[in-house]
Amino acid sequence: MACSVAVVLTVFQQIAGLHTLDTREAVQRLLDAPPFQGTGLSVDDVIGVVRVLSMVAAACATATAILGWHVLQRSKSSRVALTVLAVPLFVTGLGTGGVLSTAVLAAALLLWLQPARDWFDGRWQPAPPAPSSPAPGRTSPPPSSTPSSTPTLPPASPPGAGQEQPRPYAGWPPPQQSWPLPQGTWPPPASTLPPRAAPPAPGTPAPSVGRPPAVVAAAVLTWVCSVLLGGLFVAGSLWLMASPDPLMDEMTRQHPELVSDGSVTVDMVRVMLAVVASVIGLWVLAACVAAFFLLRRAAWARAVLIVSSGVAGLGLVVLALLNSAMVVPLAGAVAVVALLLRRDVSGWFGRPR
Numbered sequence: 203m204a205c206s207v208a209v210v211l212t213v214f215q216q217i218a219g220l221h222t223l224d225t226r227e228a229v230q231r232l233l234d235a236p237p238f239q240g241t242g243l244s245v246d247d248v249i250g251v252v253r254v255l256s257m258v259a260a261a262c263a264t265a266t267a268i269l270g271w272h273v274l275q276r277s278k279s280s281r282v283a284l285t286v287l288a289v290p291l292f293v294t295g296l297g298t299g300g301v302l303s304t305a306v307l308a309a310a311l312l313l314w315l316q317p318a319r320d321w322f323d324g325r326w327q328p329a330p331p332a333p334s335s336p337a338p339g340r341t342s343p344p345p346s347s348t349p350s351s352t353p354t355l356p357p358a359s360p361p362g363a364g365q366e367q368p369r370p371y372a373g374w375p376p377p378q379q380s381w382p383l384p385q386g387t388w389p390p391p392a393s394t395l396p397p398r399a400a401p402p403a404p405g406t407p408a409p410s411v412g413r414p415p416a417v418v419a420a421a422v423l424t425w426v427c428s429v430l431l432g433g434l435f436v437a438g439s440l441w442l443m444a445s446p447d448p449l450m451d452e453m454t455r456q457h458p459e460l461v462s463d464g465s466v467t468v469d470m471v472r473v474m475l476a477v478v479a480s481v482i483g484l485w486v487l488a489a490c491v492a493a494f495f496l497l498r499r500a501a502w503a504r505a506v507l508i509v510s511s512g513v514a515g516l517g518l519v520v521l522a523l524l525n526s527a528m529v530v531p532l533a534g535a536v537a538v539v540a541l542l543l544r545r546d547v548s549g550w551f552g553r554p555r
Contacts, residue, residue, distance in 0.1 A: 206267035206407065209260070219431060221222045225343055259303065261520065266287050269283050269284040270284065278326075291306055414544075417496060435479070439475045439479035442471075443476060446471050492510070508539055
């Protein structure tokens with residue numbers, strides 16, 4: 203978790219210094235030397251690749267930092283996700299030095315070794331404390347070989363034994379013999395324990411367990427963020443399809459060669475926007491449907507929402523670096539993943555209905 207947070211901070215610092223003069227000169231010297239000499243790459247191309255790799259590293263590091271917390275809660279799914287994300291983090295983190303990303307990968311691999319595996323399986327037991335040894339220079343006294351001097355009392359004789367019973371008075375019945383009593387005449391002692399509940403009859407349904415509040419919160423967050431964010435993307439795509447002139451002007455300013463030679467046309471831009479709007483609309487619809495079945499205790503809906511929120515979070519990290527307003531939906535995506543990975547939520551889905 204600490205190395206993941208350090209990777210995120212390092213990436214932000216690196217992205218802030220990509221367009222400095224020192225960075226451009228260093229990249230130019232790298233391109234002028236073999237093996238990059240003659241590859242046709244420009245300084246802007248290399249800086250763009252480094253920016254993309256840094257954003258991917260920051261997204262993976264953010265996810266591994268969150269998953270690290272859930273790994274401490276003995277979540278096996280978080281361990282698997284952390285190990286999977288540690289691989290792209292290691293590759294993309296080479297641009298930030300590689301030391302921190304390597305430490306994250308090594309820590310993820312340690313989770314699959316002993317005794318970590320026994321701890322995740324619930325078989326790990328702490329080592330028993332070592333027996334305390336006597337202090338130096340002090341010896342324990344030897345056991346005494348003489349018998350104890352405590353006198354042993356003889357067994358008590360029953361009351362009335364060896365004594366003559368008094369003679370009855372005239373007119374009174376003789377006294378009943380009360381000692382010794384035959385075995386089995388004493389009443390059983392009264393039990394102070396509460397009565398044991400009768401076992402349920404076969405076929406009786408088990409008592410229902412209430413839905414965890416984290417499940418309701420995850421479903422509500424999914425509906426709100428999906429409708430708002432997806433609606434904004436779809437509405438923006440439709441507006442650009444209706445009036446693509448601002449987008450074409452910006453593309454002409456950044457890449458005039460693509461517009462001049464006809465590689466990018468207005469019709470092509472409209473088709474791309476229509477595809478993007480359709481994909482995002484279907485994604486939002488699928489997330490809303492999965493949130494509905496999540497409340498109905500469908501395990502597949504939980505897995506779909508975890509994957510969907512994780513992928514959306516990775517994309518929102520990139521967008522948050524360009525626009526700070528994307529931090530709000532990014533926090534919502536992270537919150538959905540964190541809520542669905544809680545131990546009580548996992549137990550509620552794993553419990554038979």
